[in-house]
Amino acid sequence: MKTNFVSLLIWLGITLLGAAAIGGIALNRGEQINALWFITAALCVYAIAYRFYAAWIAATVLSIDATRATPAERLANGRDFIPTNRWIVFGHHFAAIAGPGPLIGPTLAAQFGYLPGTLWILFGAVLGGCVQDMVTLFFSTRRNGRSLGQMARDELGSIGGIAALVATFLIMIILIAVLGLVVVNAMKHSPWATSTVAATIPIAMLVGLYMYKLRPGRVLEGSALGIILLLLAVAGGGWIDQQAGLRELFDHPGLPLAYAIIGYGFAAAVLPVWLLLAPRDYLSTFMKLGTVILLALAIVWLRPEIKMPALTQFVDGSGPIFGGALFPFVFITIACGAISGFHSLIASGTTPKLLANERDIPMIGYGGMVLESFVAIMAMIAATVLDPGVYFAINSPAGVVGATAAEAVATISAWGFPVSVEQMNLLARQMGETSLFARTGGAPSLAVGMASIFGSAFGQGMLAMWYHFAIMFEALFILTTLDAGTRVGRFMLQDLLGNIWQPLGRTSWYPSVLFTSAIVVAAWGYFLYIGVIDPNGGVNILWPLFGISNQILAAIALCVATGILVKSGKLRYAWITALPLAWLVIITSTATWQKLTSDDPRIGFLAAANSLSDKLAAGILPPDKAAVAPQLIFNQQLDAALVLFFAVLLWLIVIDMLRVCTRHLRGRLVPPLSEVPHYPTQLEEAWQRD
Amino acid sequence: MAKRLTGALHILWQAIRRLSGDDGYERYLTHHAAAHPDAPALSRHAWFALQQQQKWSGIKRCC
Numbered sequence: 166m167k168t169n170f171v172s173l174l175i176w177l178g179i180t181l182l183g184a185a186a187i188g189g190i191a192l193n194r195g196e197q198i199n200a201l202w203f204i205t206a207a208l209c210v211y212a213i214a215y216r217f218y219a220a221w222i223a224a225t226v227l228s229i230d231a232t233r234a235t236p237a238e239r240l241a242n243g244r245d246f247i248p249t250n251r252w253i254v255f256g257h258h259f260a261a262i263a264g265p266g267p268l269i270g271p272t273l274a275a276q277f278g279y280l281p282g283t284l285w286i287l288f289g290a291v292l293g294g295c296v297q298d299m300v301t302l303f304f305s306t307r308r309n310g311r312s313l314g315q316m317a318r319d320e321l322g323s324i325g326g327i328a329a330l331v332a333t334f335l336i337m338i339i340l341i342a343v344l345g346l347v348v349v350n351a352m353k354h355s356p357w358a359t360s361t362v363a364a365t366i367p368i369a370m371l372v373g374l375y376m377y378k379l380r381p382g383r384v385l386e387g388s389a390l391g392i393i394l395l396l397l398a399v400a401g402g403g404w405i406d407q408q409a410g411l412r413e414l415f416d417h418p419g420l421p422l423a424y425a426i427i428g429y430g431f432a433a434a435v436l437p438v439w440l441l442l443a444p445r446d447y448l449s450t451f452m453k454l455g456t457v458i459l460l461a462l463a464i465v466w467l468r469p470e471i472k473m474p475a476l477t478q479f480v481d482g483s484g485p486i487f488g489g490a491l492f493p494f495v496f497i498t499i500a501c502g503a504i505s506g507f508h509s510l511i512a513s514g515t516t517p518k519l520l521a522n523e524r525d526i527p528m529i530g531y532g533g534m535v536l537e538s539f540v541a542i543m544a545m546i547a548a549t550v551l552d553p554g555v556y557f558a559i560n561s562p563a564g565v566v567g568a569t570a571a572e573a574v575a576t577i578s579a580w581g582f583p584v585s586v587e588q589m590n591l592l593a594r595q596m597g598e599t600s601l602f603a604r605t606g607g608a609p610s611l612a613v614g615m616a617s618i619f620g621s622a623f624g625q626g627m628l629a630m631w632y633h634f635a636i637m638f639e640a641l642f643i644l645t646t647l648d649a650g651t652r653v654g655r656f657m658l659q660d661l662l663g664n665i666w667q668p669l670g671r672t673s674w675y676p677s678v679l680f681t682s683a684i685v686v687a688a689w690g691y692f693l694y695i696g697v698i699d700p701n702g703g704v705n706i707l708w709p710l711f712g713i714s715n716q717i718l719a720a721i722a723l724c725v726a727t728g729i730l731v732k733s734g735k736l737r738y739a740w741i742t743a744l745p746l747a748w749l750v751i752i753t754s755t756a757t758w759q760k761l762t763s764d765d766p767r768i769g770f771l772a773a774a775n776s777l778s779d780k781l782a783a784g785i786l787p788p789d790k791a792a793v794a795p796q797l798i799f800n801q802q803l804d805a806a807l808v809l810f811f812a813v814l815l816w817l818i819v820i821d822m823l824r825v826c827t828r829h830l831r832g833r834l835v836p837p838l839s840e841v842p843h844y845p846t847q848l849e850e851a852w853q854r855d
Numbered sequence: 856m857a858k859r860l861t862g863a864l865h866i867l868w869q870a871i872r873r874l875s876g877d878d879g880y881e882r883y884l885t886h887h888a889a890a891h892p893d894a895p896a897l898s899r900h901a902w903f904a905l906q907q908q909q910k911w912s913g914i915k916r917c918c
Contacts, residue, residue: 243887265918266918381899384876384879438908508917672912
């Protein structure tokens with residue numbers, strides 16, 4: 166009774182503190198607010214949601230059963246099905262779900278001010294993303310670790326299965342293109358960044374040789390060696406930048422860098438995994454975890470002031486970084502960090518095969534996403550501690566604010582965000598770059614934000630080093646996603662083409678490997694190429710497309726979960742997934758509608774195509790722009806078709822799910838639940854909690 | 856006190872090895888000895904090659 170009372174007081178305190186912090190963030194106007202309020206609000210929201218909502222879902226909605234043997238136990242084979250300690254599973258799961266998405270999305274969405282993005286990251290995660298990850302993990306665990314696509318086919322029918330497969334493939338293509346664009350923009354005319362990123366390739370190969378040939382399986386030795394070499398490469402890049410004959414070798418505009426990335430992507434997809442992909446992944450995982458922890462410590466230690474206002478005038482849709490109003494585009498721009506459909510591919514198929522007990526599901530599924538959401542909050546802080554003028558100068562494309570420094574500074578200052586050419590030049594010098602104007606994509610501005618936080622916390626003298634460390638860290642795991650994504654795309658394509666001509670389906674047949682890898686690389690390479698030649702900065706087109714496709718994958722996962730809940734006789738609890746699903750359907754449908762029909766060429770694909778063809782016909786385009794205009798026009802039309810296709814896919818599966826649910830409620834025949842029967846666990850209590 | 860500290864460091868080191876997969880071959884040998892005592896176990900090199908092939912044939916990394 167006494168402990169109950171104490172616990173009640175503690176949770177009451179957390180609730181009050183959280184409410185005060187959110188109130189402070191939301192109602193503050195005109196004064197600077199400290200980043201510590203963001204951290205406080207986030208931790209309180211996460212704690213309450215995890216303690217009450219996740220626990221309630223686990224106990225009441227899913228009826229998690231600790232006496233039931235998991236697939237890891239029943240099918241243990243020492244390879245992929247291995248019952249594992251929950252902290253270890255948590256580490257694997259988090260390392261798999263956290264990529265560059267939660268760092269880039271919040272950085273771009275900061276154009277609306279700090280408030281909309283922050284609220285969506287917090288509440289989108291605890292009510293949407295965390296629930297999606299947790300229920301998908303649970304349903305897949307009850308189905309022998311089956312993948313989302315297989316569950317969709319088993320529970321809803323073949324339409325759901327095909328939709329999941331197609332959405333996954335397309336999202337992969339768009340994701341790789343936009344991430345490639347982010348890296349290209351970070352390396353553009355920066356010999357330091359380019360040489361450092363280039364050096365990560367031989368370093369990864371060296372580590373691969375070490376782990377595979379020299380000391381097989383000694384992962385930690387190889388990784389330690391690689392991390393030392395990576396840090397030396399950051400310093401070495403600074404040296405190269407100073408050498409007159411050498412720096413020109415690494416000083417390139419966007420297009421050659423894009424070709425290099427495309428060539429690299431093809432090579433990485435056809436080389437054996439041990440040589441490049443696997444060692445690069447070890448390095449990027451260690452770097453990622455280390456840097457995220459360092460950033461959290463630095464923010465708490467330094468307690469920086471947020472300089473961005475709560476809301477900017479760009480909530481009306483006129484924003485320079487991407488076109489589109491607050492609703493629905495803040496919810497599209499921040500996908501990872503609030504709700505990310507991609508996670509459902511990890512939460513089904515991969516993680517369930519390690520789970521020792523169903524009891525661990527809330528911590529791994531819900532808790533893993535909570536931590537990713539926290540990473541997104543830190544990215545938001547890193548973007549908003551910059552002077553808003555500096556933030557807009559780095560992130561606005563030349564096509565919007567003007568090509569010269571003087572024009573850009575005049576435009577941005579006229580918006581009410583004062584910035585000067587001298588200030589930008591000084592900042593660029595401090596960061597060891599020639600210019601920071603129009604470095605779109607989010608990576609450079611995140612790196613400037615991180616460098617200023619790290620610089621203030623750990624020594625101002627090394628700003629340029631911190632900046633390029635941050636660029637290297639982002640590029641490292643972006644390139645890992647690019648390798649891994651191309652490979653997965655290739656497997657999916659081989660699987661598909663194998664139905665048409667059987668030899669193409671053999672994953673180890675070299676001609677098929679070369680052919681399918683080339684198709685996948687050409688598909689994302691095309692979008693990357695267009696993104697680079699687009700004067701408005703391809704981020705404006707590609708990032709919303711990526712957001713829409715990722716949210717549609719999330720909607721598919723939530724459809725599967727809602728269908729299963731209804732079929733299991735849990736109609737009255739089905740809102741836990743149906744409400745986030747309804748919200749996703751509303752925002753993606755609205756965004757699609759605007760992308761198709763808006764008259765504003767910065768929002769509507771067709772409006773952009775028409776406006777460009779009018780200009781081309783009138784002959785008012787300068788020759789260099791007129792040369793690429795036909796390609797840009799075609800691309801805008803292609804994007805319109807693509808976004809329409811996504812919307813059709815979404816509505817198809819939503820209607821299919823509703824059809825299955827209605828039939829079930831009317832007592833008609835539906836695909837039966839594919840849950841495996843209950844086997845009691847044999848694992849000893851002491852062993853599970855080791 | 857010193858004993859508890861080394862104990863804690865040992866647990867941390869074990870967790871790091873387990874998370875990174877550094878102790879994977881040792882765990883494989885334990886599993887193999889228990890599950891298939893009659894069959895010969897793979898060499899360290901062959902095990903690592905097989906393990907990497909399997910690890911990278913599905914979706915392992917996210918956005």
